[in-house]
Amino acid sequence: MKRSILLCVDDEMMVLTALRDQLRRAFDDQHMIEVAESAEEGLEILDDLSGDGYIPLVIISDWLMPGMKGDDFLIEAHRRFPHVIKIMLSGQADEAAILRSREQANLHEFLAKPWDAQTLIASIRSGLNDFQHEKPTL
Amino acid sequence: MKLAYKLLLPITAIFVLGFAALYTLSVRTEQTVINAFEQKADAVILEQLGQQRDQRLATERGYLAFVARMAAQVAVEFVSNMNYAGIEQPIRELLALQGVEAVHVFDATTDQTFVAAYRKEGQPVVGSELPPGLAPLRELRHRMTDRFEDREVDYGYISIYYNNAHLLDEIAAMERASLDGIEQIKEDIQSAMSSRLPLQIGGFALAALLLTSAVFALVFRFILQPLRTLHHGLDSFFAFLHQRQDHIAPIELASRDEFGDMARSLNRNIEVSATLHRSISSLNENLELKVKQRTHALSEINEKLELSLDSGRMGTFNWHIDSNHNFIDARWARMLGYQPEELDTSFSGWKALTHPDDTIPTQQRIEDYLAGKTPDYEAQFRMRAKSGDYVWILARGKTVAWDAEGRPQRLAGTHMDISHIKEVEHRLCEATERAEQALVKLQEMQTQLIHAEKMAALGHLIAGIAHEINTPLGVIQSSGSNITHALGQALVGLPELYVLLTADEQALFLELLEQAQGGQRMLSSREARQYCRAHTKALEQAEVPRARKVADMLVQLGVLEAPARFLPLMRHPRADFILETAYSLATVIVNAANINHAVERAGKIVQALKSFAHHGASGERSETDVRENIETVLTLYHNQIKQNVELVRHYAEAPPLLAYPDELCQVWTNLIQNALQAMDYCGTLTITLALEDGAVQVTVTDTGSGITPEVRERIFEPFFTTKRAGEGTGLGLDIVARIVARHQGRIDLDSTPGVGTTFRVSLPYLETKT
Numbered sequence: 001m002k003r004s005i006l007l008c009v010d011d012e013m014m015v016l017t018a019l020r021d022q023l024r025r026a027f028d029d030q031h032m033i034e035v036a037e038s039a040e041e042g043l044e045i046l047d048d049l050s051g052d053g054y055i056p057l058v059i060i061s062d063w064l065m066p067g068m069k070g071d072d073f074l075i076e077a078h079r080r081f082p083h084v085i086k087i088m089l090s091g092q093a094d095e096a097a098i099l100r101s102r103e104q105a106n107l108h109e110f111l112a113k114p115w116d117a118q119t120l121i122a123s124i125r126s127g128l129n130d131f132q133h134e135k136p137t138l
Numbered sequence: 139m140k141l142a143y144k145l146l147l148p149i150t151a152i153f154v155l156g157f158a159a160l161y162t163l164s165v166r167t168e169q170t171v172i173n174a175f176e177q178k179a180d181a182v183i184l185e186q187l188g189q190q191r192d193q194r195l196a197t198e199r200g201y202l203a204f205v206a207r208m209a210a211q212v213a214v215e216f217v218s219n220m221n222y223a224g225i226e227q228p229i230r231e232l233l234a235l236q237g238v239e240a241v242h243v244f245d246a247t248t249d250q251t252f253v254a255a256y257r258k259e260g261q262p263v264v265g266s267e268l269p270p271g272l273a274p275l276r277e278l279r280h281r282m283t284d285r286f287e288d289r290e291v292d293y294g295y296i297s298i299y300y301n302n303a304h305l306l307d308e309i310a311a312m313e314r315a316s317l318d319g320i321e322q323i324k325e326d327i328q329s330a331m332s333s334r335l336p337l338q339i340g341g342f343a344l345a346a347l348l349l350t351s352a353v354f355a356l357v358f359r360f361i362l363q364p365l366r367t368l369h370h371g372l373d374s375f376f377a378f379l380h381q382r383q384d385h386i387a388p389i390e391l392a393s394r395d396e397f398g399d400m401a402r403s404l405n406r407n408i409e410v411s412a413t414l415h416r417s418i419s420s421l422n423e424n425l426e427l428k429v430k431q432r433t434h435a436l437s438e439i440n441e442k443l444e445l446s447l448d449s450g451r452m453g454t455f456n457w458h459i460d461s462n463h464n465f466i467d468a469r470w471a472r473m474l475g476y477q478p479e480e481l482d483t484s485f486s487g488w489k490a491l492t493h494p495d496d497t498i499p500t501q502q503r504i505e506d507y508l509a510g511k512t513p514d515y516e517a518q519f520r521m522r523a524k525s526g527d528y529v530w531i532l533a534r535g536k537t538v539a540w541d542a543e544g545r546p547q548r549l550a551g552t553h554m555d556i557s558h559i560k561e562v563e564h565r566l567c568e569a570t571e572r573a574e575q576a577l578v579k580l581q582e583m584q585t586q587l588i589h590a591e592k593m594a595a596l597g598h599l600i601a602g603i604a605h606e607i608n609t610p611l612g613v614i615q616s617s618g619s620n621i622t623h624a625l626g627q628a629l630v631g632l633p634e635l636y637v638l639l640t641a642d643e644q645a646l647f648l649e650l651l652e653q654a655q656g657g658q659r660m661l662s663s664r665e666a667r668q669y670c671r672a673h674t675k676a677l678e679q680a681e682v683p684r685a686r687k688v689a690d691m692l693v694q695l696g697v698l699e700a701p702a703r704f705l706p707l708m709r710h711p712r713a714d715f716i717l718e719t720a721y722s723l724a725t726v727i728v729n730a731a732n733i734n735h736a737v738e739r740a741g742k743i744v745q746a747l748k749s750f751a752h753h754g755a756s757g758e759r760s761e762t763d764v765r766e767n768i769e770t771v772l773t774l775y776h777n778q779i780k781q782n783v784e785l786v787r788h789y790a791e792a793p794p795l796l797a798y799p800d801e802l803c804q805v806w807t808n809l810i811q812n813a814l815q816a817m818d819y820c821g822t823l824t825i826t827l828a829l830e831d832g833a834v835q836v837t838v839t840d841t842g843s844g845i846t847p848e849v850r851e852r853i854f855e856p857f858f859t860t861k862r863a864g865e866g867t868g869l870g871l872d873i874v875a876r877i878v879a880r881h882q883g884r885i886d887l888d889s890t891p892g893v894g895t896t897f898r899v900s901l902p903y904l905e906t907k908t
Contacts, residue, residue, distance in 0.1 A: 018620060036663050064777060092604055092605035114612035
């Protein structure tokens with residue numbers, strides 16, 4: 001039974017649909033893929049599923065969203081789940097937000113939209129690799 | 139100071155009169171008090187004297203009673219022993235007492251008078267009878283008793299006749315003395331009072347004077363002096379205004395009272411007036427200078443004019459039509475730089491010197507005049523001077539002689555050198571032409587400026603739009619690769635699947651695929667999760683292995699209701715393979731729809747960008763759907779709005795408006811951009827479109843900080859901006875106002891600081907010009 005989660009957060013359902021199928025193809029046999037349409041919903045899912053005993057492994061988040069922005073979301077997620085690998089996937093993010101995420105959320109990588117599936121998956125794998133080798137995350 | 143004199147007398151009078159009245163009142167009161175006191179004192183003293191008198195009389199009575207008793211005790215001895223001779227001595231002694239007039243001893247045992255004595259002319263007379271006339275006197279009678287063998291024996295009585303006249307006299311004298319003393323005291327008081335009078339009057343007068351001067355000093359210090367300062371200040375202010383003074387000092391009155399206030403407001407007034415006055419003076423000076431200069435210039439011109447006349451800029455001609463001979467004067471010749479004898483005076487001579495282009499029209503004019511078609515002869519032509527330059531000539535003339543048949547014989551008049559006027563005219567034409575060219579250039583510049591401003595706004599938007607475009611691009615790319623992959627998988631899986639499945643199962647599989655195709659509605663992630671949770675529970679009950687994954691897949695396949703009907707497939711030994719294949723097929727469908735969606739989005743943005751950036755070079759109005767026009771801009775601003783801004787639209791149906799659509803786009807861009815910035819991209823943006831009074835009314839309302847009245851006054855000025863340097867050109871609203879004016883529309887705004895701002899644009903439907 002899969003007990004680990006990859007979470008995608010984006011306010012565009014079409015992005016989530018594309019991401020979900022992409023990630024499922026790469027990781028379906030290893031991890032469960034969850035999607036959320038806002039940062040708030042993302043935090044809710046993280047809390048719910050970790051309460052049910054699932055382990056969040058990777059968060060891929062957009063930056064520009066209604067309500068909570070990607071950097072704030074990742075910082076909050078980092079506070080709750082410091083081990084999680086955080087990737088920002090956005091068509092637009094200001095430098096300050098990326099810098100903040102790097103400093104305060106241990107951002108693993110920033111990827112710009114339109115994104116390349118292989119790069120994204122490689123980034124996730126490298127993050128997971130680091131994690132499995134138990135390298136210090138901060 | 140006049141006021142001081144006016145005030146001094148009344149103030150002094152008021153105090154003197156006031157004090158006099160006060161004094162009179164106090165004297166009166168004092169007198170009344172003294173009178174009342176005197177009356178009261180009189181009454182008390184009289185009462186006391188009366189009491190004293192009564193006491194005295196009572197004492198006298200007690201004394202007499204005692205004397206009578208003692209006399210009775212003494213007398214009883216003599217009576218009882220019948221000792222007539224012995225009693226004489228005590229009786230005499232008794233008579234010697236003051237007031238005792240007579241003594242009578244009556245012997246009861248013999249019932250006769252025992253002895254009777256009285257005073258006669260001061261000498262005592264002792265006998266046995268009393269003289270008459272004793273009745274008015276007071277008689278004090280005492281019984282004479284003695285004890286004999288334990289028995290009371292009455293021996294008669296003794297009477298003493300007593301006259302209290304001396305006592306009464308004495309008392310009266312005493313009373314008189316007391317009353318006299320009191321009268322004396324009263325007199326003393328009265329005299330003391332009257333002697334005090336001059337001192338009091340003097341004191342009061344002095345007090346009145348002191349008070350008067352104190353009051354006057356106060357009035358002087360706090361009223362008259364400030365008044366005088368104000369008066370001097372105003373005087374010098376008026377003197378300044380009438381230019382008797384060339385500078386003005388403020389009124390020096392800093393007190394914190396009404397005068398100070400008055401001085402301060404006057405000072406403000408003075409300051410403003412002085413500034414005004416100075417600027418008027420400087421304007422005046424300027425004006426005087428200009429008038430001087432102009433006068434000078436005019437006189438120069440006049441001189442020049444005179445000079446030009448003198449210097450032979452005008453000459454006369456006299457043309458004999460029959461002989462075709464043209465008589466000219468010396469000045470005429472000099473005008474062209476010739477000596478008179480150098481010139482051919484025939485008509486052909488004139489023609490030879492005249493500019494070839496001008497001969498025909500001039501001849502035509504002469505003919506017209508001679509034929510009576512024009513009232514005057516007037517022509518302008520160029521003639522070659524001796525120097526070779528052409529001189530402009532203004533010719534004016536009249537027929538001065540006719541032949542017998544009334545045909546004109548001679549035409550005479552003046553030729554004037556108007557080259558300088560022509561020169562000016564020429565320059566004027568050139569200047570006008572240049573100005574027109576400049577205007578055209580300016581208009582071009584303006585169009586460019588408007589476009590530049592639009593591009594600046596676009597530049598601001600580009601970052602956001604990049605995101606807007608990159609998102610669908612990313613989706614297209616990913617979904618495309620998802621489809622490729624899924625299709626590959628499905629194509630490999632399908633043949634095997636058909637072999638594997640029974641007919642019933644195949645039908646069920648097709649139904650599953652139909653679900654995937656039918657369920658085009660995109661579920662929100664939350665909804666999807668809820669379905670997934672419900673399905674997981676149902677499938678766990680049905681003991682489907684890996685219920686959660688299967689449930690998830692079913693939801694993705696669009697199976698939202700009754701997942702149990704697909705149980706045969708899920709319980710199939712190759713359930714994973716079957717579901718994976720179905721899911722691959724569904725992935726193709728879902729991602730294809732996703733691509734369509736993304737393309738549509740990207741297309742919309744590109745379209746908006748294209749119509750926004752389109753340079754309105756044609757400058758032609760076209761039928762414009764204002765609503766669509768606004769929507770174009772909103773599309774570009776979508777990602778700035780969607781974050782924290784609630785967008786409210788109220789659009790009424792409005793027929794297309796003949797307008798410059800690109801320019802209108804710019805209006806909405808500016809207004810929306812300003813609205814978003816005003817509320818820092820957080821609040822409610824309301825856009826309404828209504829049809830009112832034959833015009834399209836568009837309002838853009840934000841819930842921002844509002845605009846202060848100061849900013850509001852200047853908001854449509856070019857280059858006025860409240861944004862930080864580099865953020866705005868300050869041209870936005872100026873351009874908006876120009877564009878609205880170009881549409882014969884109006885723009886205004888309502889703003890409440892802290893609540894928000896509404897910009898209202900009204901664009902009228904114009905009569906279509908045919």
